[in-house]
Amino acid sequence: MIQLRPIYVICMREFIKFFREKSRLLGTLARPVLWLFVVGNGMGSLIRPRAGFSYIQFIFPGMIGMTILFSSIFSSISIVWDREFGFMKEMLVAPISRLSIVIGKTLSGTLISVAQAVIILVFIPFLGIHLTIRQFFEVVAVSMLVSFCITSLGILIAARLTSFDGFNIIMNFLVMPMLFLSGAMYPVTSMPPALRHLTLINPLTYGIDALKHILLRNGTPPLGPEFPLLLDLFIVAVISVVMLTFAALSFRRKE
């Protein structure tokens, strides 16, 4: 069922294209710069630092989460592009299983997101956050889990999206709400109850909280982690498995 060479070459294709498209790399860097230094500094003047962390430091884990969110969704939506421009047929008529295609797409989407998350870490020196080697690897590990989860979600959506016209709907009604209701920019506990409930069903919330555990180590709520780390990791892992299962199933049916 699972064929390694096709999975390898599906991943290679995504990597080649990612590094070839300079605008995508540039976008990876530009968006967090805007949020961190423009919004972060603007909002930061309203919010005084607590427990040794400033607002701009508080939103940094959220920016890693945001980068992963956009990158993972973009990677998996490439399935819709492939379908629209015919390349999907090349894969579908090849003697490989649908599962191999799903795994190849998930793996490449995950790894590209992690790469982008790591690129964001170059801003660390400007934020006054201290990062040890150990913390670095912890960030990479958590990013990988979160990327995997969001990519699986994206593939589930892509399998059901018949044309590219649905992309804007996904952006406005899923991706942006996921970003704003994730604790990336404001603490979950201080939200009004209705919004808080929505935030609690968002996997990104727990992913970002896990990153806060690593990057804002001694922080306390509101400008710090709000849930236990193990709970964060557990929830993200469970949601990932559920998403990927559904993604694989609906892909098989759809195609």
Place this chain on the structure above:
Amino acid sequence: MSIITVNNLTKKFKSLTAVDGISFAVNEGEVFGFLGPNGAGKTTTINILCTLLSPSSGRAEIAGFDCAKDPDQVRTSIGLIFQDTTLDVGLTAYENLKFHAYLYNLDRRLAEKRIDEMLAVVELQTRKHDLVKNFSGGMKRRLEIARGLLHYPRVLFLDEPTIGLDPQTRNTIWDFINTLRSKEKITVFMTTHYMEEAENCGRIAIIDHGRIIALDTPAKLKQMVHGDVIHVITTDNQRALAEIQKTFSLAAREENGGLVLETEKGDEFIPKLLHSLTMQTLSVSLKKPTLNDVFLKLTGRTIRDDVVADSKEVTREFVRSHRRAQR
């Protein structure tokens, strides 16, 4: 020996029957064509044969493998060139071919060897490391053919292989396919709605509304239309009609402000005709029968939509390039 066997194949989409109980067999090494207007069921049949669709009923076999039950065996035995390009334009020619080689599980050294071999066949060796987005339509098609042959399939499927290409490129592609056939032992199954293209086939199945209405060699099919078609315009068509009926006992019919008559050896008939007519002749033209006439004879219609289909293709191309630019 037949390499493709299709038996009473039917495909229904809700209320529409796209393919309606067709049966045929294709011999190994043959160039077999499906000719018919758009929407006749050509692409649906190809999609069933290449395992993208499952039939509603009936059976299709390629190289002895059932298309519905043994898709992976069938897929390894076939190469496909689709109507719309399925290349990744963001990759180079080499990368597209390598992708294909790995999907078909060719090992690395063999893949490199075949890639060079196939690029030479389609005369794209010098463009090996160029991005496909910089290729012309004809080059893209050639690259797709190279890709379709990379895993040495036994049957090559060409779905409207030259649609949207200019006539010159169309000819080049055909020269190329014919050369290829003389070198490799390969069966070609193609669909087209271009008459001239269908002439390249050894045998043609004419398909309309999901049914095969005729199946034979192009020459035999053309014999179904009795002889050549002569179009003549005179100063008095009505009287000419009567005279032709009387002298040659031929039933002419009025069309386009002139008379149309079918006869054998039209080139020898024209002098006799001109000699016998008592009124002045304004113009005479002779047309050898084409497959279009065969289609007209069988269905009472010409293969329609030619112009519409081409303009649709242009629109589609425009939308694609436009979207790509936005990306």
